[in-house]
Amino acid sequence: MSAIPAALATATALAATGALAGLGLPYRLRVAVVGVLTAGVGVAGGTAGVAALGGSRWRAVYSGLVPLAGAHVAVDALAGLFMAVAGAVLAAVAVYGIGYATGHGAHGLGSRTAQAVLPVFALSLVLVPVAAAVSTFLLLWELMALTSLFLVLAEHRGGHLPLGRSRERGSPSVRQAGTWYAVMTHLGLVLLLAGFALFAAQAGGETFATLRAGAHGIPPTVRGLVFVLVALAFTSKAGAVPLHAWLPRAHPEAPSPVSALMSAAMVNLGIYGLVRTGLDLLGGGPAWWWLGLLAMGGASAVYGILQAAMASDLKRLLAYSTSENMGLVLTGVGASGLFAAHGDKPLAALALAAALLHVVNHAAFKALLFCAAGSVLRATGLRDLDRLGGLRARMPVTAALFALAALGAVALPPGNGFISEWLLLQSLVHGLAVPGVAVAVVLPLSVALIALSTGIAAAVFVKALGVGFFARPRDERAAAAREAPPLMLAGMTLLAAGVVALALVPGLLGHGLDRAVGAVGLPGSGALTWGGLGVRLTDISARLEPLWVVAALTAAIVLATGLPRLYGRRRRRVNARLWDCGGGAPTPRMTYTATSFAEPLQRVFDDVLAPEQDVDVTPVRESAYLVERVRFQHRVPDRIEHRLYEPVLRALASTGRAARRLAGGSVHLYLGYGFAGLVVLLLALVVGW
Amino acid sequence: MSAGLYTQLLDLACGAFLLAAVLVLWGRELAAIVRVFALQGVALAAVGLLLGAHEARWDLILVALAVGVLRAGVLPYLIRRALAVSAADRGSDEVRETQPLVNVAASLLTAALLTLLAYAVARPLTELNPTPATRALPVGLAVVLIGFFVLVTRRRALAQVVGFLLLDNGITATAFLATSGVPVIVELGVSFDVLLAVLVLQILTTRVREAFGTTDIDDLRELHD
Numbered sequence: 001m002s003a004i005p006a007a008l009a010t011a012t013a014l015a016a017t018g019a020l021a022g023l024g025l026p027y028r029l030r031v032a033v034v035g036v037l038t039a040g041v042g043v044a045g046g047t048a049g050v051a052a053l054g055g056s057r058w059r060a061v062y063s064g065l066v067p068l069a070g071a072h073v074a075v076d077a078l079a080g081l082f083m084a085v086a087g088a089v090l091a092a093v094a095v096y097g098i099g100y101a102t103g104h105g106a107h108g109l110g111s112r113t114a115q116a117v118l119p120v121f122a123l124s125l126v127l128v129p130v131a132a133a134v135s136t137f138l139l140l141w142e143l144m145a146l147t148s149l150f151l152v153l154a155e156h157r158g159g160h161l162p163l164g165r166s167r168e169r170g171s172p173s174v175r176q177a178g179t180w181y182a183v184m185t186h187l188g189l190v191l192l193l194a195g196f197a198l199f200a201a202q203a204g205g206e207t208f209a210t211l212r213a214g215a216h217g218i219p220p221t222v223r224g225l226v227f228v229l230v231a232l233a234f235t236s237k238a239g240a241v242p243l244h245a246w247l248p249r250a251h252p253e254a255p256s257p258v259s260a261l262m263s264a265a266m267v268n269l270g271i272y273g274l275v276r277t278g279l280d281l282l283g284g285g286p287a288w289w290w291l292g293l294l295a296m297g298g299a300s301a302v303y304g305i306l307q308a309a310m311a312s313d314l315k316r317l318l319a320y321s322t323s324e325n326m327g328l329v330l331t332g333v334g335a336s337g338l339f340a341a342h343g344d345k346p347l348a349a350l351a352l353a354a355a356l357l358h359v360v361n362h363a364a365f366k367a368l369l370f371c372a373a374g375s376v377l378r379a380t381g382l383r384d385l386d387r388l389g390g391l392r393a394r395m396p397v398t399a400a401l402f403a404l405a406a407l408g409a410v411a412l413p414p415g416n417g418f419i420s421e422w423l424l425l426q427s428l429v430h431g432l433a434v435p436g437v438a439v440a441v442v443l444p445l446s447v448a449l450i451a452l453s454t455g456i457a458a459a460v461f462v463k464a465l466g467v468g469f470f471a472r473p474r475d476e477r478a479a480a481a482r483e484a485p486p487l488m489l490a491g492m493t494l495l496a497a498g499v500v501a502l503a504l505v506p507g508l509l510g511h512g513l514d515r516a517v518g519a520v521g522l523p524g525s526g527a528l529t530w531g532g533l534g535v536r537l538t539d540i541s542a543r544l545e546p547l548w549v550v551a552a553l554t555a556a557i558v559l560a561t562g563l564p565r566l567y568g569r570r571r572r573r574v575n576a577r578l579w580d581c582g583g584g585a586p587t588p589r590m591t592y593t594a595t596s597f598a599e600p601l602q603r604v605f606d607d608v609l610a611p612e613q614d615v616d617v618t619p620v621r622e623s624a625y626l627v628e629r630v631r632f633q634h635r636v637p638d639r640i641e642h643r644l645y646e647p648v649l650r651a652l653a654s655t656g657r658a659a660r661r662l663a664g665g666s667v668h669l670y671l672g673y674g675f676a677g678l679v680v681l682l683l684a685l686v687v688g689w
Numbered sequence: 690m691s692a693g694l695y696t697q698l699l700d701l702a703c704g705a706f707l708l709a710a711v712l713v714l715w716g717r718e719l720a721a722i723v724r725v726f727a728l729q730g731v732a733l734a735a736v737g738l739l740l741g742a743h744e745a746r747w748d749l750i751l752v753a754l755a756v757g758v759l760r761a762g763v764l765p766y767l768i769r770r771a772l773a774v775s776a777a778d779r780g781s782d783e784v785r786e787t788q789p790l791v792n793v794a795a796s797l798l799t800a801a802l803l804t805l806l807a808y809a810v811a812r813p814l815t816e817l818n819p820t821p822a823t824r825a826l827p828v829g830l831a832v833v834l835i836g837f838f839v840l841v842t843r844r845r846a847l848a849q850v851v852g853f854l855l856l857d858n859g860i861t862a863t864a865f866l867a868t869s870g871v872p873v874i875v876e877l878g879v880s881f882d883v884l885l886a887v888l889v890l891q892i893l894t895t896r897v898r899e900a901f902g903t904t905d906i907d908d909l910r911e912l913h914d
Binding site for chain 1: 790803806809810834837838840841842844906909910
């Protein structure tokens with residue numbers, strides 16, 4: 001008997017207590033108690049996950065829990081990995097959340113509803129990977145979707161404003177985000193339901209064990225249909241282009257701890273579902289499945305990071321970056337399936353390990369980034385990078401932590417994102433040995449797309465850090481910012497410790513990762529070994545020792561900065577005023593803003609982004625030559641959303657308007673509809689009998 | 690009562706029941722329509738009585754008598770009273786169904802088609818257990834459809850009330866024929882419901898006439914968003 005059931009029971013009990021405490025306790029106690037209990041859910045769930053990663057397995061059936069079907073649960077290493085990630089993120093973010101919600105009144109995240117829902121959401125994040133039957137899985141999945149929707153709407157009366165400012169009533173953008181999220185997540189659920197229903201009907205049972213056993217007897221077209229339906233649903237949850245439209249709306253509008261949870265834990269479960277269904281339950285499939293995933297992954301990676309480069313809203317930027325990283329993970333999963341389809345199991349294992357490691361890395365740095373953005377938002381009430389600036393001096397710890405996480409996000413050494421992307425690139429580069437024309441075209445293209453997205457990611461996070469935290473404040477609210485309270489810093493420090501550990505000694509995760517890859521039937525160990533501090537690819541004879549990379553980089557930086565300083569001591573420094581071209585002293589308005597920083601990139605990718613500009617000149621009434629006012633508007637709309645979603649929405653709206661014409665107002669007409677419906681139904685019955 | 694006589698009497702009652710529904714479509718004078726509706730109530734009660742006598746069930750006979758009193762006595766009386774009030778108020782214009790949305794000839798044709806449809810739909814049901822009662826089952830369905838048709842095509846509020854009651858008669862007849870009568874308590878509830886509905890509709894009709902000067906409900910066209 002392992003520790004898993006005990007840990008999961010503890011998590012469930014803590015979540016139930018937390019939900020009751022959130023409902024019952026007064027505001028002052030509520031936030032602290034719920035926060036501690038939620039952190040407890042995270043710790044318990046994480047413990048279960050770590051135990052599963054350590055090699056223990058558990059399965060059980062609670063027949064009374066779900067009517068008719070019974071609740072089937074099972075934990076293997078793959079589930080364990082996602083539980084461990086969710087648990088770790090939960091524990092740290094819950095601590096952060098206590099600080100975030102304290103002292104800002106009983107609204108937003110501190111409200112009764114939000115605090116009651118938060119532990120349930122936490123529990124669902126931990127429990128979704130535990131489900132081992134379709135009905136159980138869908139129930140937990142829907143629980144997760146609903147609770148997260150509640151939390152996204154928590155600040156529907158307007159977001160956090162700095163203390164002492166009047167609050168605006170109602171925030172249309174939150175409502176809009178909630179609508180988008182609700183509609184898209186439920187469309188995803190419909191697809192999932194259809195796919196799994198088809199799968200279960202063909203396999204002859206709904207438990208995962210039956211599905212796994214029955215998958216090979218299903219005709220290939222049906223299998224393909226099941227995969228397409230399920231993959232669409234899961235990639236939409238993962239925020240992959242073109243099903244990402246909800247993500248850059250919902251993540252920015254949610255309270256920051258919730259954004260962190262959604263971006264670092266919930267989005268991962270889309271990947272989990274995809275790996276579980278595609279590679280495990282369906283047992284792999286033909287190459288076209290995986291080529292489709294690779295295409296989606298590549299598109300998400302580049303398009304997501306391009307939109308992030310254009311975004312001037314800090315949280316929107318981070319949300320698009322999530323889309324990018326999930327694209328990279330999808331590329332890894334797709335490559336893994338492709339290699340497995342061609343029979344190259346070790347390479348498939350390597351690609352999947354890279355994808356899963358990137359999930360872990362992304363969770364660590366993205367949770368930290370969202371928390372840091374939340375600190376900024378809480379201190380200034382601003383998310384607009386164009387107005388921020390100068391926060392390094394005012395919020396030094398937050399700035400340092402943001403910088404650390406940004407280092408991970410740009411995927412350059414010594415950041416933690418580098419290791420997983422290096423592994424991913426290794427698997428793709430060596431995948432050229434796999435035969436096939438499509439492979440020969442797609443793999444180099446994927447490598448190029450990953451390289452491109454990494455390059456743009458560097459620009460994105462230089463922008464976020466440089467414009468947001470350095471330079472001078474461009475708004476009085478940014479100038480009046482103060483450092484976040486200690487509990488928020490504590491939560492962020494926990495996450496930062498995770499980021500540093502993943503960057504320096506990823507080998508600690510090694511065997512767990514091997515087991516997770518092994519859980520889907522690929523040879524776990526053998527493709528890559530984790531000798532102490534480094535990563536070694538046995539088949540490919542490539543190795544990486546992050547600790548040495550960090551040591552070498554540190555030495556180089558110390559040398560590069562220290563030597564000139566030593567040398568420069570001998571010269572006399574002259575302090576003079578900055579040359580201002582005769583235009584007067586530089587003001588904050590002259591500094592680089594996020595928009596101006598992104599402008600060159602926008603020019604390069606003009607065809608992809610299609611920015612909209614609008615110049616509106618109003619002349620003085622007396623003379624057309626004298627200009628009274630010039631208005632310049634510049635927007636970079638999400639083009640995919642523009643081209644793909646708006647026609648559909650317009651068609652839906654016009655159908656709705658046309659349907660209103662059916663309601664003419666005459667009672668006879670309404671009665672006639674009922675009569676015609678009845679007669680048609682009876683006729684159908686007669687003819688169909 | 691011999692089996693042959695029972696079958697013939699049941700068929701006669703059902704035929705009268707259906708014919709009354711068709712006559713409602715034919716008539717233009719609201720007073721005549723109400724008279725036909727009362728006749729249909731009698732036929733319905735007869736169906737119930739015959740079934741009760743055949744199966745020697747006192748509760749069924751009781752229910753049939755109650756239904757007869759309500760459908761042939763109370764409800765026609767209520768409608769006639771409302772009719773008398775409007776006739777005294779507005780003259781002959783209000784007591785005639787002058788211009789139905791579908792004219793009489795077409796209405797009769799439609800009634801024939803609906804009856805055919807009812808027979809076609811009920812075929813699988815009669816095949817399950819072919820007794821005289823279930824063979825008459827399509828009549829109940831046909832009256833339901835014809836009642837609905839009256840609701841859709843007639844303009845006067847009182848004609849609509851009759852249409853609604855035809856529909857309910859059809860449902861009751863179907864219940865009698867298909868299940869040899871529903872339990873007393875259910876039938877009591879349904880009948881009470883119908884009575885209340887007619888009372889409310891009567892008040893509503895009066896109000897409509899006071900407010901708009903007519904009970905032509907096609908003039909009420911504001912019911913849309």
